[in-house]
Amino acid sequence: MTSWVGRTAVEIAAAVQAKDVTPRQVVAEHLARIERLDARIGAFRTVRAEAALAEADEVAARAGLAGLPLAGVPVAVKDNLAVRGESHRDGSAATPDEPAAEDHVTVARLRAAGAVVVGLTNVPELCVFGTTEGVHGTARNPWDLTRTAGGSSGGSAAAVAAGLVPLALGNDGMGSLRIPAANCGLVTLKPGHGVVPAGIGNGDWFGMSENGPLATTVADLRLMLSVLADAGFPEPARRTPLRIAVGLRSPLAGVSVSRPYAAAVREAAGALAGAGHRVRRAEPPYPLSLSVTSLRHWTAGTAVDAEGLDPALLARRTRVHAAVGRRFVGSVRTGDQRERLRARLTPFLTEHDVLLTPALARRSPRAAAWHERGWLRNVVANTAYSPFTPPWNLTGWPAMSVPVGTLPSGAPCAVQLVARPGREADLLALAEELESLRPWIRTAPLTDPAYTA
Known part of the structure; x- marks a missing residue:
């Protein structure tokens, strides 16, 4: 009997369209895998078993049926987006436990394309931090259960990396797609501003947050983006050598890059140079003030999202984060700091078509009760391992995480690709080249004796 667990979304949709398999069979197999494995992984806050089968x-x-691009494909949805009939708790005890009357527009598009939502995935409270744990569960990296899956789309990334679903929906306000994708060996794209509908929280963190997919192949990523985006993702008219800048310096002062992530960038650069691209070392002119600008926007976004919630029901790190951010909301709303950053970085990404950097500075922190630890300890841990993602939320420009290389533990390593607005097609094309030149293992092998296949 053919198993549909571990197949790509492209393969599943084609088989369902051809009526070689039923959507119920595909969904049932994935639900059975979730039931067997997720107690150890913690990807899902809630699983919609009966509703998904219906x-x-x-x-x-x-x-x-034959015209549905995601026919019968099981998907997971991050728990800060509305799924009709389900509550979305945003990782918090302070949010209302009431079913949503309507789907978020991105969820509606997935369902219209034939996808089946099997559950909502765990996030850190209010999707603030780059580790996923809290009152609703802890999401672990399926490649290394001692480590966090990352955040804030940690549950979504863990679900895909463990083969619980072939695709998941997440979002990214300071790296929340790219961080867990890099940890879990997935490919993702934070689209440029306005490409995919946002509608995240109370104002999309001042327009910095974008919705996007988590996938195991670039083909699956492209397929899901074609469903989510307002105007699709056309292929480049022709393949031409791209001017690729290689940057290894952390955008945030004082943060060093570990050897595996630097090595991953060099490996990717060598592969792309060998494929005919014009690759050279060039560091973006990050301003020294970037750390302060990032902190102001990060905390201010949380302050706005926490408005109206009972502070007594929020974790201490969230309360402090929101309190710090309240003093910055007014200045952040003007957008002046972001506009200055765009003006500073635009010439660099005009001279170069794409920037290649490490996706992270080092491996993710251990899976632990970070929500019970102090605010400063959380901020330091997050900043130390993920300094490369925030600039591209501040600018609103597209950025990807692509698996390249491995850590000493055997878990995946990753690089980041960044381009100017409207150049998502270039990023996808480069990611496809890297996938071809340096293929990655699509899902975690799950060789822990506690797992059963």
């Missing part, structure tokens, strides 16, 4: 049957009954 929705799979509804997909099978559609007249236009």
Whole structure:
């Protein structure tokens, strides 16, 4: 009997369209895997087993099944986006436990394309931090269960990396797609501003947050983006050598880059140079004030999202983060700091088509009760391992995480690709080249004796 667990979304959709398998069979197999494995991984806050099977049957009954790009594909949704009939708790005890009346627009697009939502995934409270733990659970990296999956789309990344679903929906306000993707060996794209509908929290963290997919292949990533985006992702008209800048210096002063992540960048640079691209070492002119600018926007976004919530029900790190941010909300709203940063970095990404950097500075922190630890300890831990992602939320420009290389533990390493607005197609094309030149293992092998296949 053919198993559909571990297949790509492209393969599943094609088989369902051809009626070689039913959506119910595909969804049931993935639900069974979730039931076997997720107690150890902690990817899901809630699993919609009965509802998902009913929705799979509804997909099978559609007249236009052959035209559904995600026909029968199980997907997971980050728990800060509305799924009709389910509460979205945003990782908090302070949010209302009430079912949503309507799907978020991105969820609606996935369902219209034939996808089946099997559950909502764990996030840190209010999606603030780069580790995922809290009152609703802890998301662990399936490649190394002692480590966090990352955050804030940690549950979504863990679900895909463990083969619990082939695709998941997340979002990225300071790296929240790229951080867990890099930890878990996935490919993701934070689209440029306005490409995919946002509608995240109370104002998208001043326009810095973007929705996007987590996938195991670039083909799956491209497929899901074609469903989510307002205007799709056209292929480049022709392949031309790109001017690629290689930057290894941390954007945030005082943060060093570990050897595996520097080595991953050099490996990717060598592969792309060998493929004919014009690759050279060049560091972006990050301002010394970037650390302060990032902190102001990061905390101010949380301050706005925490408005109206009972502080007594928030974790201490969240309360402090919001309190720090309240003093910056007014200045951040003007957008002046972000505009100055864009003006400073635009000439660099005009001279170069793409910037290649480490995705992270070092491996993720240990999976632990970080929500019970102090605010400063959380901020230091987050900054020390993820300094490369925030600048591209501040600018609103597209950025990817692509698996390249491995850590000494055998877990995946990753690089980041960045481009100017409207150049998502270039990033996807480069990621496809890296996938071809340096193929990665799509899902964690799950060789821990506690797992059963």
